[in-house]
Amino acid sequence: MSLIQPQAYGREDAGQPASLCPPYGSTVARSPSQPLVRIPHTPTETTGPTNAWPRLMGGSLADLTTQHKAMPQGQRIIVSGRVLDDAGRPVANTVMEVWQANAAGRYIHQKDQWDAPLDPNFTGAGRVITDAEGHYRFVTVRPGAYPWKNHHNAWRPAHIHLSLLGPAFATRLVTQMYFPDDPLIEIDPIANAVPMPYRQRMVSRFDIETTQPNWALGYLFDIVLRGRDATPFEDGHDH
Amino acid sequence: MTTEQANPAPRLDNQDPAIFGQTPWQTVGPFFHYGLAWKGGADLIGASEIGARPELFSEEHYVLAMPAPKGDIPGEPIVLEGVVLDAEGQVVPDAMIEVWQADAAGRYADGSRNTGFTGFGRSSTGEDGVYRFRTVRPGAIGEGHAPHIAVGVFGRGLLKRLVTRAYFSDEPANEGDPILALVPGERRDTLLARQVQNEDGVAVWRFDIVLQGANETVFFDI
Numbered sequence: 305m306s307l308i309q310p311q312a313y314g315r316e317d318a319g320q321p322a323s324l325c326p327p328y329g330s331t332v333a334r335s336p337s338q339p340l341v342r343i344p345h346t347p348t349e350t351t352g353p354t355n356a357w358p359r360l361m362g363g364s365l366a367d368l369t370t371q372h373k374a375m376p377q378g379q380r381i382i383v384s385g386r387v388l389d390d391a392g393r394p395v396a397n398t399v400m401e402v403w404q405a406n407a408a409g410r411y412i413h414q415k416d417q418w419d420a421p422l423d424p425n426f427t428g429a430g431r432v433i434t435d436a437e438g439h440y441r442f443v444t445v446r447p448g449a450y451p452w453k454n455h456h457n458a459w460r461p462a463h464i465h466l467s468l469l470g471p472a473f474a475t476r477l478v479t480q481m482y483f484p485d486d487p488l489i490e491i492d493p494i495a496n497a498v499p500m501p502y503r504q505r506m507v508s509r510f511d512i513e514t515t516q517p518n519w520a521l522g523y524l525f526d527i528v529l530r531g532r533d534a535t536p537f538e539d540g541h542d543h
Numbered sequence: 544m545t546t547e548q549a550n551p552a553p554r555l556d557n558q559d560p561a562i563f564g565q566t567p568w569q570t571v572g573p574f575f576h577y578g579l580a581w582k583g584g585a586d587l588i589g590a591s592e593i594g595a596r597p598e599l600f601s602e603e604h605y606v607l608a609m610p611a612p613k614g615d616i617p618g619e620p621i622v623l624e625g626v627v628l629d630a631e632g633q634v635v636p637d638a639m640i641e642v643w644q645a646d647a648a649g650r651y652a653d654g655s656r657n658t659g660f661t662g663f664g665r666s667s668t669g670e671d672g673v674y675r676f677r678t679v680r681p682g683a684i685g686e687g688h689a690p691h692i693a694v695g696v697f698g699r700g701l702l703k704r705l706v707t708r709a710y711f712s713d714e715p716a717n718e719g720d721p722i723l724a725l726v727p728g729e730r731r732d733t734l735l736a737r738q739v740q741n742e743d744g745v746a747v748w749r750f751d752i753v754l755q756g757a758n759e760t761v762f763f764d765i
Contacts, residue, residue, distance in 0.1 A: 307684060307685040315764070316565065317564050320567055320568055321567060323703060328570075328700070332700075333700070335700075335702075336755055336762050337630075337756070341762070344721075346684065346722065347651055347684050347685075348693050353652065353661050353662065356661040356663060359661060360661060361607065361608050362609075372603070385557075401578060403575065403577065403579070405574075411577075412600050413576060414599045415637075427577065427603075430606070465569075465571065467571070467579060473693055473695075474765050477565075477566060478568060478570075478703075478704065481557075484554070495569075497569075497702050498567040498569075501555050501561075502567055504557070504562055505565075506567055506569070507556040509557055526557060528565050528566045529565070529566070530565060
């Protein structure tokens with residue numbers, strides 16, 4: 305019996321970056337030179353560690369501002385939105401891992417040697433789990449921009465790293481969320497590895513409705529994963 | 544001033560239906576270790592701490608999961624390890640490898656069981672570029688399919704995950720595997736893990752990952 309899936313996940317859309325993007329220097333020696341081998345989906349691609357996140361990366365850790373003795377420095381923000389598939393259906397009960405630099409643009413990582421202050425009250429790592437409608441929400445501080453060595457006077461725009469498993473091996477996604485009106489986005493080789501207008505999918509929206517009076521600014525950011533393909537897979541590869 | 548005047552027409556952004564679609568991939572960058580790679584993430588059968596790089600940040604900033612007991616996992620325990628290399632043959636010390644595999648009976652965990660084998664693991668590479676998992680040798684997922692472990696590669700300079708599969712070099716079923724059959728014959732070797740030694744009676748399988756250049760690993764478009 306064939307295990308080639310008649311209802312596989314859709315392929316990546318036009319908004320995905322290529323692996324090789326020479327303006328982002330590190331891609332030059334780390335991207336494949338051979339074409340990818342396209343394969344049909346088998347259970348290997350259509351299954352995933354669903355519901356296993358409590359035993360893997362751990363449970364929810366949705367407030368990055370209360371992990372230490374005092375409040376971290378910086379602008380407190382609420383990031384919320386939904387995880388959806390590309391047909392607009394909610395992805396429920398899935399884990400999203402979050403990590404970021406502090407308000408000064410410094411990571412707690414030992415190899416981040418930029419001369420900006422560390423904040424003893426900010427780690428910058430957390431996790432959220434989507435509810436039945438795909439909603440998530442976390443509280444953090446707005447990360448700062450920081451310089452990097454990619455080219456002369458290179459600065460990364462402020463961003464939050466997001467990592468999602470989704471329902472299957474094929475739906476894995478790691479992305480970065482950017483902030484509106486950040487002039488660094490337009491000159492950032494990593495953001496610009498994504499062609500326009502798709503790059504703008506990674507720019508969050510300031511939202512007064514989810515902003516809480518006298519407490520924190522609200523930003524909206526929906527994440528869209530690959531969904532089940534509506535068109536049956538042609539069985540040409542099955543042998 | 545009206546609200547309309549105060550809010551000029553918004554630029555295209557994440558919330559705009561006109562550009563709704565898959566969220567683009569971005570690199571994990573070099574500083575993912577305190578956010579993704581938990582202690583024990585690379586041990587799918589035991590409670591060791593392999594997989595993390597806790598030496599790269601101070602202990603008070605460790606907020607990731609701790610190793611969890613897995614119970615008695617049926618099957619042949621193995622080590623799967625290898626080095627990640629770039630186009631110049633340099634080791635890649637800031638990569639992260641994920642694996643997804645069936646259990647020894649060829650079944651993928653469906654998430655309904657609350658203990659035991661999840662089949663998912665995560666390992667950072669060390670300064671030597673080496674990743675290392677402890678797991679069980681998977682069974683075949685169905686007739687005609689050869690046992691394999693799905694592998695995802697992440698890191699600085701990888702804008703999106705690279706996907707490959709580790710097959711076992713001594714497995715007769717490799718001959719008929721429908722995915723291996725799609726790979727040009729001269730490149731198929733790059734998908735074969737090879738048993739290199741025994742460590743305390745556990746077979747160590749070597750699966751190096753070459754991102755580019757001579758012997759470049761076959762990566763899949765899934």
